[in-house]
Amino acid sequence: MSRPRTVDWAAVADELEQLARVRSAWQRAAARWLAELTADSPPRRILDVGSGPGVTTCLLARQFPEAEVLAVDVQPELLARAAALAGRLGLDARVRTRRLDLNDVTELPTADLIWASSVVHHFGDQVAMLARLASRISPGGLLAVAEGGLPSRFLPRDTGIGRPGLQARLDALMEDWFTERRHAAPGSVRRVDDWLALLAAAGLRPRRSRTFLVDLPSPLDDEARDHVRSMLARLRDLLADRIEADDRAQLERLLDPRADEGVLRRPDVFVLAATTVHIAHTPATPPRPRTPAARATP
Known part of the structure; x- marks a missing residue:
């Protein structure tokens, strides 16, 4: 089995910021x-935990x-972008940044609202992470x-x-890449992805779930096209040793900025x-985590 590739979040700062801008409709709705x-x-x-470049921070x-x-966030490069964006939007009086290993969120001040987007799944024990967030x-x-x-x-299905x-x-x-990555995470515990149950196991009282859509039909503007190209390039790089030769050739054609079949055209x-x-x-009283049915991931 190949070793899961890791992501250098600081190196993809431009991509993260662009992703948040292009898909900001769902965040505004949320x-x-x-x-x-x-x-x-x-x-x-409000705490925006795992804020990245701060687009959602400023929306909040x-x-x-x-x-x-x-x-x-743990990445100073991303926090610098968040501070700069807040300054450009005239929000710097109310938006602050804090560099912190997210394993140490118990060091944060308490808040009335905590937002955590695509963060908890990075941790081996998701209930333990939710409990740490709940304590704040x-x-x-x-x-x-x-x-x-x-x-x-x-x-389209057929390009x-x-x-x-x-x-x-x-x-x-x-899915295979992510499964291997979760198995390799420190203290990995396999749990059913029932998020309301996980929140309850962390000592919280679940209320509801709601799904938000990003729907940008063709033809896309230039930034959205560039976003698509960035996402496909990331998939190509993350899955480099898994993609079959024919699919790799198709991806390279789609990523070619000069090709009429490419996503930029x-x-x-x-x-x-x-x-x-x-x-x-x-x-009303501080949450006390409980342990749901779970088994350690081998």
Whole structure:
């Protein structure tokens, strides 16, 4: 079995920032939903845990104009971008940054709302991570965890330049890559991906889940096209030793900026993605994690 490749998040800072911009519609919709859920008691402090370059941090700051928002990440390069973006948007009086290993989130101040998007699945014991986050929520506060949804789609099933079904095959390879990566994570524990149950196991009170759509039909603008090219290039690089030769040739053609069949030129490229946000709140007393049925991942 090949060794899972790791991701250098600082090296892909441009890609992360572009991804957040292109797909910001779902984040804005999620922020409005959170505002509805907290209308009776708007949050005064928000933590964006695993903030990356701060696009969502600033969206939250705009949605909650009375709140202080803290962007938390381990990568200083990404936090620098978050601070710069907040400055450009005139939000620097309310947006701060904190460099922190996310295993150490218990060192953070408490908050009325914690947002964690595509963060918890990186940890070997997801319930333990959720419990650490729960310990930072003020009584009655909310934890919003964005995990799962549906794989993104960019291309028609038949691109006309190779065997149809390229993205479905890439999805299957990514599932294997991700499974190996989770198995290799320190303290890895296998659990069913039932996020409301995981939140309950962490001592929280689950409320509901809601899925948000990104639907950018063709023809795409230049930035969205470049985003698609970046995503496909990342898949090519992450799965370099897994992709069959015919699919690699098709990918290279799609990534060729000079080819009419490439994603920067072809008229049928689109972006369709779905992300699910799971909401839980703290009880009146501090949460006490419990252990659900689980088994250690070999």
